[in-house]
Amino acid sequence: MIGGDAAGMSAASQARRLKGPDELEIVAFERGHFASYSACGIPYWVGGDVPERDRLIARTPEEHRARGIDLRLRTEVTEIDVDRGRVRTRDAGSGAESWTPYDKLVIATGARPIRPDLPGADAAGVHGVQTLDDGQALLDTLARSGGRRAVVVGAGYIGVEMAEALINRGYQVTVVNRGREPMSTLDPDMGRLVHRAMEGLGITMVNGTGVTGLPTDDDGRVRGVATPAAEYPADVVVLGIGVRPQTSLARAAGLPLGDHGGLLTDRAMRVRGHENIWAGGDCVEVLDLVSGQQRHIPLGTHANKHGQVIGTNAAGGYATFPGVVGTAVSKVCDLEIARTGLREKDAHRAGLRFVTATIESTSRAGYYPDASPMTVKMLAEHRTGRLLGVQIVGREGAGKRVDIAAVALTAGMTVEQMTSLDLGYAPPFSPVWDPVLVAARKAVKAVRQRA
């Protein structure tokens, strides 16, 4: 196993469940200090909701080793020799290099954060939040810094979650975002709702603006974020401008990469053209079941599923990962943001003609206490009425409603079929027509009007 986080260690654990140590030797190389941790939990640890780092560790190295998995931390794989079936490793402490042979190889090298090629990008006080080490470094900066001003660059999931974390730490937060609206995984009309809500939370939103540099003090610490129009002072800067598949090793080994730079696999998560090499997690591309195209979606829940499939297959069993529909859910304080399937621009890109319907409804029956407003946008294919995507912005109870659409997308349902869905109803849980059904009804009309 190259990589000791979600995909790699899930694969190791699953293979070990199926084959004992006498049947299968498992060695896992991880270049960092930690394995099997929840990277998705880092913003909540930084924000203080999760009180200590170790809570994010699903299984300790000792636990893995007790189960017969030879996990080697601080050991980086520097080369894959496909022809001879071996990997070269370097011990981060001693610098010693050695070759380890394999019969079966699992590549789970994850993703690397995009670091902008800007002056000051490597200055003290500038942080990514990809690994536990990153999170610890950021917390150290927050503890050291006397200041109260934070700038987050990027307004995707990591950006908005880090905005919440820094608010929870008492910072004045500015988010500088290249896109027209935050959350570019939503259409701009829905992103606009997020924009307004974030401003309502006291976050300064600077949209449609690139960053030109990260000016530093004389001592080399970051002091702000510069854009063409202004400089936003900062005691700490968090970069959340996305990630790319970490596939330099795979590329050097001649393994097949897709348009997004991720490894290409078959449904058994086997690297295409290689019988004994599997790959999963943030370093692979996945099939989007709605568009039929390959995508790169770094997300722990996929990585865990990949690991499960890889471990089963590598141990001689049979399992597949059919693909994704692109579901994601996030929150900023009490604002919940969810999406699944295609945005308008994804549908265009996939050659699909579509209609949209956007509705406002509430999380509970309108007369029930704490019924909170939510907006649901739905895309349906022109003529066939097949569901293409759903986006939801609201408060408590909004986010996980996207699962209804995720299952319907997987099943290839039409919006008309959705209007009959037998969803859970009682006044504390939903209006008598669930918001997703209200959107489906409006989408049905839109399909008919355009037919």
Next chain:
Amino acid sequence: MIGGDAAGMSAASQARRLKGPDELEIVAFERGHFASYSACGIPYWVGGDVPERDRLIARTPEEHRARGIDLRLRTEVTEIDVDRGRVRTRDAGSGAESWTPYDKLVIATGARPIRPDLPGADAAGVHGVQTLDDGQALLDTLARSGGRRAVVVGAGYIGVEMAEALINRGYQVTVVNRGREPMSTLDPDMGRLVHRAMEGLGITMVNGTGVTGLPTDDDGRVRGVATPAAEYPADVVVLGIGVRPQTSLARAAGLPLGDHGGLLTDRAMRVRGHENIWAGGDCVEVLDLVSGQQRHIPLGTHANKHGQVIGTNAAGGYATFPGVVGTAVSKVCDLEIARTGLREKDAHRAGLRFVTATIESTSRAGYYPDASPMTVKMLAEHRTGRLLGVQIVGREGAGKRVDIAAVALTAGMTVEQMTSLDLGYAPPFSPVWDPVLVAARKAVKAVRQRA
């Protein structure tokens, strides 16, 4: 329209949307004082969560009339004359009777609560909660009664919701229930979790016990609930022992009724064998898409869908109601209870062999604050692995997760297909494997082991 609540008035409204008053005359007869109200909201009004009755009224009689629907309250239909296409009505005030002819008839007579044939069942202080009038009568009793002891007879949805309502009103609540466990819409092993949780809320649970009588004081007011073993003192008694389709009119008119006493319709909600008569809501039986059998499921969300379909068809359009999967969700204080599909005994009755899997998980990532435990039970068909049913008992975030299973049931998914579902994941919303997926994974193993 016979009946002015959810199904009837939805049908009227939808028909009016499609046909103007010059094209279609719509007369709706309702024997009570109210139309278009949320019967499902009554427990929350009684409990004080909903401050006033009128909040439960979705559309006032004046609003209906302004849209050209001739709604006649306090007017009971006493006979349907199918051969001559007319109904006989009686004005509740004057007692005057008259005949009204129809070209198209919609029967939406709802359900009637089961009143036990017991001494004292009609005594003062004994209440059902079927209509707004019932809710008002109960509130009047609560206001008048100096006491603090309430007994609820029955532990289905109405029973548990009324237990919550009475706790919220400051009563000591005893629930007397014939079944082995509360919530007989769950399997007893899951009902047992509800039982314990209700006791944890301070509710006295008396299960496996029939009621022999409702003893009264000298002034004729109820003073308790008698069982073979004991008498439970009560200042107020609420009956929540279920409902039956209100189909005496339909039966007298020779219309087709099913085994549960509900009207039988086709998918367009047309009464079988009658071109110009539709029926919907709590007075009809519906097709259970999982078992293939007819069921009676009185629930506002179905009634609204039926009304929508009936109104469309009666106005010359086309719509169908394909059936239900039996989804229901409820709560008692902070306990959430949900189910969809078949229980073990339903599966037996339908001739299905199955496996079960029960798991414990949490509503959020385990390290995230307020992650609350939930139990998920899943039934899957032997050999095919087709999902048959899901039951969930937990706290916040548990109930609406049943929608995932409701959509999967509708799509005919197997539990193995479900393990790949791309559900919304982020630490505040779900563990990395959603509890429903954890259950699906365990069900997959159970299917394989038994195959």
